[in-house]
Amino acid sequence: MxxxxxxxxxxxxxxxxxxxxxxxxxxxxxxxxxxxxxxxxxxxxxxxxxxxVRRCSRCRNLDVRDPCGVCSDAERDPKILFVVEDVEDLWAMERAGSFRGVYFVLGGTLSALDRVGPDELGVGALLARVAEGGVEEVILGLGATVEGQTTAHYLAERLKPLGCRITRLAQGVPVGGELEYLDEGTLEAALRARQPIV
Amino acid sequence: MxxxxxxxxxxxxxxxxxxxxxxxxxxxxxxxxxxxxxxxxxxxxxxxxxxxVRRCSRCRNLDVRDPCGVCSDAERDPKILFVVEDVEDLWAMERAGSFRGVYFVLGGTLSALDRVGPDELGVGALLARVAEGGVEEVILGLGATVEGQTTAHYLAERLKPLGCRITRLAQGVPVGGELEYLDEGTLEAALRARQPIV
Missing domain, CATH: 1.10.8.420 (RecR Domain 1)
Structure with missing residues (x-):
C-alpha cells in the first residue's frame, strides 16, 4: 500500500x-x-x-490584512452594512460587484439542533458595531432558507431598537429562470412582490 | 475580493x-x-x-522508501512482474490484495498524438529488468482500452525474445455486472473466453 x-x-x-x-x-x-x-x-x-490569512476584526472576512481589503477601502460606504451568513457569501457579492458598502460575516445561522446561538454568531459584535453609530442601513443578506430567514427575523428584532433602516434582499424569479422549473414558494414570493413595469 | x-x-x-x-x-x-x-x-x-516521496528506482511506484515497500518486501515473489499503466493501477491491485508478485509502472500508454513513445514509458528499463533474469512471467495489466491494448501488444513483441511467459488479465463480465448493462465488446470477449463449469 x-x-x-x-x-x-x-x-x-x-x-x-x-x-x-x-x-x-x-x-x-x-x-x-x-x-x-x-x-x-x-x-x-x-x-x-x-x-x-486571518479573520478581519471588523467584519470577520478572511484576508491577509486586518482590517480586510473591503473594510480598509476608503471608496466604500460604511453607512451601509451587509450581513452575510458566511465568507463565501461575501465573496459571491463581491464577484457580483454591485455592492459598495461594507459587510459583517455572521459565520452561520441560528440552529438549536447544532447548538448555534447568538453568541456563536457574534450577534453581540454586530449590535455593538451598529450601536457605535454611523450605520444607516443594515441589509440582512441571509439565505432564503428556513434557518436564514429565522436568523434574519431574530437579528431584525435585536437591531430595531438601534434605529437604523433594516432591509432584506428581494425574493423572486432568478435571472435566467424559467417559471416551469421554479418551485411554488419562489413563484408565490415573486407574485406577491410583483412590480409595475411602467 | x-x-x-x-x-x-x-x-x-x-x-x-x-x-x-x-x-x-x-x-x-x-x-x-x-x-x-x-x-x-x-x-x-x-x-x-x-x-x-520519491519514485521507486526499481518499479517507479511512489513511496517514501527506495526501493518502495512492495519491491523491498521479502515475502513477495520477484519472478512475477505485473506491468501497470500508472501508480493508481498499482494501488488498485494492492487494495484487491490478491497479487503477491512485484510491479513495473509504465507511466502511461503509447500515444502518437500525445508524443508518448517507448522512451517516455521507460520500456528500456522494463526490458533491462527482464533481461537481468529472474523474471519468469510478465503480466501485462494494462487497461482494456485501445491505447492500453496497443501498448500491451507492443510490449509483448519486445518482451518475446527474452523468453519469459507473457500473460494479460482476463476479459469478461465484471463481478456484480448484469448482462443487460454491458457493452457488446465485453459480452463478445466473455463469450469467446467462456470456461467449463465442471
Missing amino acids: AAVEIERLIRLLARLPGLGPRSARRAALAMLKRPEVLLQPLVETLAACAEH | AAVEIERLIRLLARLPGLGPRSARRAALAMLKRPEVLLQPLVETLAACAEH
Whole structure:
C-alpha cells in the first residue's frame, strides 16, 4: 500500500467539501506525480495562507490584512452594512460587484439542533458595531432558507431598537429562470412582490 | 475580493482532477476556516510528501522508501512482474490484495498524438529488468482500452525474445455486472473466453 504520509494526505483531502475517498486519492496522486507544478507550489501557498490569512476584526472576512481589503477601502460606504451568513457569501457579492458598502460575516445561522446561538454568531459584535453609530442601513443578506430567514427575523428584532433602516434582499424569479422549473414558494414570493413595469 | 494568496490557492486547487473553480473555492474556504483541523495538517503533510516521496528506482511506484515497500518486501515473489499503466493501477491491485508478485509502472500508454513513445514509458528499463533474469512471467495489466491494448501488444513483441511467459488479465463480465448493462465488446470477449463449469 501507499506510504503513511500519502495515506494521511489522502485522508486529509477527503475531508474537504466535494471530495470523497476516491477523488482524494486521485487528487493526491496528481500532486505527487507533478511535484514541481502542483505539490511544491501548494506547500508554499498553503504555508503562506496558514501564516498570513486571518479573520478581519471588523467584519470577520478572511484576508491577509486586518482590517480586510473591503473594510480598509476608503471608496466604500460604511453607512451601509451587509450581513452575510458566511465568507463565501461575501465573496459571491463581491464577484457580483454591485455592492459598495461594507459587510459583517455572521459565520452561520441560528440552529438549536447544532447548538448555534447568538453568541456563536457574534450577534453581540454586530449590535455593538451598529450601536457605535454611523450605520444607516443594515441589509440582512441571509439565505432564503428556513434557518436564514429565522436568523434574519431574530437579528431584525435585536437591531430595531438601534434605529437604523433594516432591509432584506428581494425574493423572486432568478435571472435566467424559467417559471416551469421554479418551485411554488419562489413563484408565490415573486407574485406577491410583483412590480409595475411602467 | 480575496487576497492574492487565497486566489493563488484556489487556482492551484482548481488544477487538481475532479475540482473546478467553484469546488476549489469551497475547498480553499473549508481549509481557511478551520486552520487547526485542516490547513495546518495539510501544510505539514504536503511538506512531508514533497520532501520524502520519491519514485521507486526499481518499479517507479511512489513511496517514501527506495526501493518502495512492495519491491523491498521479502515475502513477495520477484519472478512475477505485473506491468501497470500508472501508480493508481498499482494501488488498485494492492487494495484487491490478491497479487503477491512485484510491479513495473509504465507511466502511461503509447500515444502518437500525445508524443508518448517507448522512451517516455521507460520500456528500456522494463526490458533491462527482464533481461537481468529472474523474471519468469510478465503480466501485462494494462487497461482494456485501445491505447492500453496497443501498448500491451507492443510490449509483448519486445518482451518475446527474452523468453519469459507473457500473460494479460482476463476479459469478461465484471463481478456484480448484469448482462443487460454491458457493452457488446465485453459480452463478445466473455463469450469467446467462456470456461467449463465442471
